[in-house]
Amino acid sequence: MKHIISLLCLTAIITLSACGPKHDAKKTVKKKQMFYTTANKAAEDGVLTDDEIDELIFIYKTIENINNKYKNADKETQREFREELAHIESIDTKTNYIGAMMLLGFCEGADKFSIRQDQNK
Numbered sequence: 001m002k003h004i005i006s007l008l009c010l011t012a013i014i015t016l017s018a019c020g021p022k023h024d025a026k027k028t029v030k031k032k033q034m035f036y037t038t039a040n041k042a043a044e045d046g047v048l049t050d051d052e053i054d055e056l057i058f059i060y061k062t063i064e065n066i067n068n069k070y071k072n073a074d075k076e077t078q079r080e081f082r083e084e085l086a087h088i089e090s091i092d093t094k095t096n097y098i099g100a101m102m103l104l105g106f107c108e109g110a111d112k113f114s115i116r117q118d119q120n121k
Helices: 002-017 021-043 050-071 075-088 091-104 110-119
Strands: none
Touching: 021 050, 021 075, 021 091, 050 075, 050 110
8 A cells, every 4th residue: 555655646746747847848849849840841832721720820829828828827937937948949949930930921821820820819
């Protein structure tokens, strides 16, 4: 019985530590990388399909949800998230993410992306 309780406590500690600002900062960077990879692939032909738009909006909304979580958090948690993000997010990731957003603006169907992105807020 003691082993089961110890195992449950250990599982709870691991679960709680995996969901903090550090985890969310890493997830944000991964999602930004996924966004610019997907956006670049979608923009190759200069036309955004509905499926590509859905995928891009899903990734974008995931990033937005994480950011919103920390906008409403206490000051210490906000600071931890910002510091961890600044520590792990490279200039290339930031540049590629912004560049991908701009690239999408030149594609046919970009207006659908903007409209649907705003509707999902």
